[in-house]
Amino acid sequence: MAGREPEGAMADGAALAASLAAGIGAFGLGLVVFLNELGVFEVPALYGPAGGVTGRTAAGVVIWLVAWAVLHSRWKDRRMESSGVFGLSLVLIALGVVLTFPPLWHLF
């Protein structure tokens, strides 16, 4: 994917790192919420009056920022084929949104 001359559209690695990190963050948040609702684990609240949502969303933000830092440091100076990485970003965003959909929690 990186470092070669593909036939598809090219984009700067930093832009793709930002979009893929957002996808990973969305999916990470969705997964944390889903597993929390299934009782696999319980994320402690970061701010008591607001409850567990503060811990779950903080975990999602940490996943997002760590993923972004790693991807940016690796891809920032590269030109890469964009459709594959951006397509993966969109899939992860969609999965993340679906995992935060309350009716899904009650199916398991």
Next chain:
Amino acid sequence: MDIPLFSYRSILTMLHGLGAGGGGLLALFAALFALLTMRTDGHPDAAVERRSRNLRWLIVLAAVLVWGAVIGGTYIVFPPYRATPPEGLTDLTAYPRSLLTSNPETDWLHSFAMETKEHVPWISAMLATAAAFVATRYRSRILSDRTINRMTSALLAICFALAAYAALLGTFVNKVAPLE
């Protein structure tokens, strides 16, 4: 007796929903419209670069407003919404979550609408930040580079859809059980 037009809690709700949330939606839509209608092919001239730089600030503003709505909603508006009423209290008007869950016909406004609003806007904020980063790093190219333009447009379109969805659910909740 003086009766205040708005309570402190309702003002906070309005700042969250109308100020940051509504402002963010307006900025997102304006930025998306500009990205799609002002894009150009070929080498950008000075006018295109100037418009790109201005558009960058609009996208950054949208991201700031979305984050304001998300953080304010979670840490300022949500605590009084979910506060537990004292034992035996029959008038639950001041306790929106308990008011909603006390009636089977309005329970979905908490179990579906508010549960959705707790998480989806955070995804929206991540997407807005990614779009603002791309628009800032490639500010002279967001109208002339087709790939950068499409990527930023897609991120903003999804962000707008998620934020609008959350805002609509919030309107429903606030209509039935407002923070007063």
